[in-house]
Amino acid sequence: MDVYRAESVAIMELVRGLAGEAVEQVSVDEAYLEVTEQVGGEGGHDEMIRRAVPMAEAIKAAVRRERGLAATIGVGPNKLTAKIASSSFKPDGLTVVLESGKAAYLRPLPAGAIHGVGKVTEAALARAGLVTVGDIQDCQDDLRAYVGSWWGELRRMAFGEDDRPLDFSDDIRSVSSENTFARDTADRAVLRGCLREQAEEIAGRLQRHRLAAVTVQVKVRYSDFTTLTRQVSMEEALEDASSIYRLSCWLLGRHRLVARPLRLIGVGVTGLRAVTMRQLVLPFMETRR
DNA sequence: TCTGGGGTCCTAGGACCC
DNA sequence: TCTGGGGTCCTAGGACCC
Numbered sequence: 001m002d003v004y005r006a007e008s009v010a011i012m013e014l015v016r017g018l019a020g021e022a023v024e025q026v027s028v029d030e031a032y033l034e035v036t037e038q039v040g041g042e043g044g045h046d047e048m049i050r051r052a053v054p055m056a057e058a059i060k061a062a063v064r065r066e067r068g069l070a071a072t073i074g075v076g077p078n079k080l081t082a083k084i085a086s087s088s089f090k091p092d093g094l095t096v097v098l099e100s101g102k103a104a105y106l107r108p109l110p111a112g113a114i115h116g117v118g119k120v121t122e123a124a125l126a127r128a129g130l131v132t133v134g135d136i137q138d139c140q141d142d143l144r145a146y147v148g149s150w151w152g153e154l155r156r157m158a159f160g161e162d163d164r165p166l167d168f169s170d171d172i173r174s175v176s177s178e179n180t181f182a183r184d185t186a187d188r189a190v191l192r193g194c195l196r197e198q199a200e201e202i203a204g205r206l207q208r209h210r211l212a213a214v215t216v217q218v219k220v221r222y223s224d225f226t227t228l229t230r231q232v233s234m235e236e237a238l239e240d241a242s243s244i245y246r247l248s249c250w251l252l253g254r255h256r257l258v259a260r261p262l263r264l265i266g267v268g269v270t271g272l273r274a275v276t277m278r279q280l281v282l283p284f285m286e287t288r289r
Numbered sequence: 290t291c292t293g294g295g296g297t298c299c300t301a302g303g304a305c306c307c
Numbered sequence: 308t309c310t311g312g313g314g315t316c317c318t319a320g321g322a323c324c325c
Contacts, residue, residue, distance in 0.1 A: 027296095027325045118323045148300085176295060215317095225292070229319060266294090297324080304317080 004028050011067055018059050024166040032079055034166050045077055045099035056094055077102060080162035084113055102160030107134035114157050121147055133158050172209060176217075177201045178266025184223050186261040195248050196241075198267040203241035206269065212237035214271030216247040220257045221264035230255045237273050244269065 008028040015031065016023055022034035039051040056073045063071040070092035074085025077099040084106065085095035097105050106113070111133060112122040124146045130136050136158035144151045156162070177198040185191065195218075206212060216238075217231035230251045238244065248267045252258055 030325075116323070120322060150299090173297065174295090178294065180293060217319095227320085231318065233317075264293095268295090295325090297322105299322085300320090302318090305315085307312100307314090 007067065007069075011063055011069070011071075014062055014066060015059055018062060019055060022166060022168070024168060032082065032166050049075055049077060049096065049098055053094075053096055060092075060094060077160070078162040079164055079166070080115060080157055081105070081160050083115055084109065087113075097160075103137065106158065106160055107132065107137065109133045111136060114154065116150070116157075117154070172211065172272060174268055174270040174272070175202050175205050175211075175213070176219075176266060176268030178219060178264060178268075180221075180264045181262065184261035184263045186258050188258070191252070191258065191262065191265055192249065194265055195252075195267060196245050198265075199245035199248065200241040202244055202267060202269055203239060206239045206272075210275045211272045212239035212275050213244075213269030214238075214273070215269060216244055216251070217268045217270065218248045218251045218257065219264070219266040219268065220252075220262050222260055223263055225263075227264075228255075228257060230257065231270075233271060237271070237275075239275060 005028060008025075012023065012025060012031065015033065019033045019035055020038055022037075024032040024034075026032065035052050035055060036048065038055065039048050041048070043051075052075050056075050060071050060073060063069055072086050072090045072093045074082040074088070074093075074095050074097070076082040076085050076097040081097045081102050085097045086093070088095050109132060110122070111117055111125045111130060112119075113133060117125070125131070125136070125143075128139075128141075128143055128146050130139055130143075136155060139155070142151065147154060179194055179198070181190075214237045215231050215233040217229055219227065219229045221227045232247060232251055234247075238247075244267060
C-alpha cells in the first residue's frame with residue numbers, strides 16, 4: 001500500500017508542475033484540476049475547454065514517460081462532466097466534453113453514471129421509469145418522494161450543471177479501523193486484543209495529525225450481516241490508545257453487543273479537533289514526577 | 290458475491306429546553 | 308397535571324464513494 005501512496009505522491013507532484021497548484025486530490029489515484037487561469041478567460045466556455053486539451057495531453061505523456069503509467073483524463077466545464085468523461089475510456093483515455101454538448105453527452109448514459117447515484121437511488125429511479133440520464137432530463141414530475149430532497153440537484157446534474165468548487169482542504173472528519181474475522185467469534189480475549197490494536201492504530205493516526213477526538217464509536221457485525229454502531233461522547237477530547245480502548249470496551253459491555261459471535265469488530269472516532277497545548281503538556285508533567 | 294476497509298454526508302427519532 | 312410547538316443536540320443507521 002505504501003508503494004501506491006509513494007507513486008501517488010510522485011504523480012501528484014508531476015501534475016502540479018504541469019497544471020498548477022489548484023489540485024483537489026480525491027483518492028490515491030484520482031484528482032480534479034482547475035485550469036481556468038492557465039488557459040485564459042477569453043472566448044466562450046467551449047474555447048477554454050479546447051485550450052485545456054494540450055495540457056491534458058502533456059500530463060498524460062509526462063506520467064507515461066516519467067512513471068511508466070497510463071493516466072485517464074476527462075476535460076469538461078465542471079467536476080461532474082470531467083469525472084464522467086474520465087471514466088468513459090479507461091485506461092489511457094482522454095475524453096473532452098464541451099459546455100455546449102454536455103447535456104447531449106450525458107443523455108444516453110445510465111442514471112448511475114451521475115456521481116452520488118448508487119444502487120439504491122438507481123433502483124428508486126427505475127421504479128419511477130427513469131433509467132438513463134436522458135430520462136431524468138425529460139422528467140417533469142417532482143420525484144422527491146422517490147429520491148428525497150436531492151431531486152432538484154439531481155435534475156440539474158442530469159443536464160451537466162454543477163457549480164461545486166474544488167475542495168482544497170485536507171480536513172479529516174473521522175478515523176476508524178475495523179476487522180472482519182475469518183470465523184465469527186465471541187472470545188473476549190480475541191475481541192479485546194483486536195480492539196486494543198485498533199485503538200493503537202487510531203491513536204497513531206490522530207497523533208500524526210495532531211488531533212484529538214470527542215466521540216468514540218464501536219461497530220459490530222453478526223453472522224447475518226446485521227451491523228450495529230454505538231457511540232459515546234466526552235466533554236474533553238482524547239487522543240491516547242488506552243482511553244479509546246477503554247471506552248470501546250465499555251460500549252460493548254454497556255450495550256451487550258457480544259451476546260452472539262461477531263463477524264466484525266471496529267472502532268472509530270469523530271468530533272475531531274486540534275490537540276491543545278494543555279493536552280500536550282499534561283503527560284509530560286506526569287512523567288516528571 | 291454470501292459480502293473488505295476507510296471514509297463522507299444525510300436523515301430520522303428521541304431527549305431536552307423554553 | 309397535562310398540553311403545544313419549535314429549536315438544538317445527540318445518536319444510529321444507511322447510501323454512497325474510492
